Amino acid sequence: MMDWERFYRRADYDRCAYIGGERMADLAERFFEWRGVPDDFASVGCGPAVVPFLLAERHPETEVFGFDLSETVVRDNAEKADVQGLDNLHFAVDSLPGLDTDQKFDVVYCVATLYFVEEPRRAIESLYSHVRDGGHLVLNYPNETSRKQFDREFEGRKRESFELVLTGANLISEDVVREVTGAETRNYWELVEDEEFVDSATPCVVVEK
Ligand SMILES: C[S@@+](CC[C@H](N)C(=O)[O-])C[C@H]1O[C@@H](n2cnc3c(N)ncnc32)[C@H](O)[C@@H]1O
Numbered sequence: 001m002m003d004w005e006r007f008y009r010r011a012d013y014d015r016c017a018y019i020g021g022e023r024m025a026d027l028a029e030r031f032f033e034w035r036g037v038p039d040d041f042a043s044v045g046c047g048p049a050v051v052p053f054l055l056a057e058r059h060p061e062t063e064v065f066g067f068d069l070s071e072t073v074v075r076d077n078a079e080k081a082d083v084q085g086l087d088n089l090h091f092a093v094d095s096l097p098g099l100d101t102d103q104k105f106d107v108v109y110c111v112a113t114l115y116f117v118e119e120p121r122r123a124i125e126s127l128y129s130h131v132r133d134g135g136h137l138v139l140n141y142p143n144e145t146s147r148k149q150f151d152r153e154f155e156g157r158k159r160e161s162f163e164l165v166l167t168g169a170n171l172i173s174e175d176v177v178r179e180v181t182g183a184e185t186r187n188y189w190e191l192v193e194d195e196e197f198v199d200s201a202t203p204c205v206v207v208e209k
Contacts, residue, residue: 038106045113
């Protein structure tokens with residue numbers, strides 16, 4: 001299984017967004033046009049936090065948080081936020097499936113992360129419990145289509161990293177998200193009018209609370 005702390009400790013990682021690149025921040029803007037700019041936004045499994053950095057710069061009135069299980073990436077991000085003088089951008093170590101923070105947020109955003117998490121149902125429950133009433137969870141997850149695509153395309157080390165998906169151990173579906181949250185879901189890619197990922201092996205849904 002992927003050892004993220006070791007990966008970041010090697011210190012040669014790209015500061016990239018793993019799905020969709022910097023465009024993901026523009027898609028988040030379209031999401032804000034639809035729901036309003038949040039007072040606070042939390043990226044869980046933030047990694048190098050490309051989206052949180054761009055959103056914090058563009059929306060100084062929004063408190064932006066990034067959580068990740070890797071101490072190294074959290075420290076790197078916090079240093080970078082400090083250097084850039086972004087007082088509204090905060091980072092902490094925290095991990096799924098059960099987040100420790102007792103904070104709630106207008107938007108909880110979890111993209112390119114559930115692929116690596118055991119107990120996805122517990123993780124969704126935890127993520128949703130950190131959404132404030134009237135807020136939204138944006139959730140990207142692996143499904144059976146992802147498994148088939150990864151099985152065709154991934155080789156070597158990449159297969160090891162995505163072991164939980166390839167063995168089917170943490171696959172979920174939109175029905176599971178509805179069941180766990182008890183709420184309706186809608187397709188995030190459709191909502192933000194993205195053409196690349198809609199109907200792809202990269203499902204992402206919005207759940208209102
Ligand atoms: C592929 S990266 C995605 C980073 C970012 N969300 C993005 O879209 O660019 C996955 C991130 O999830 C983090 N991660 C993996 N398992 C996690 C867990 N159980 N709880 C919290 N973060 C986790 C990893 O440390 C890594 O930074």
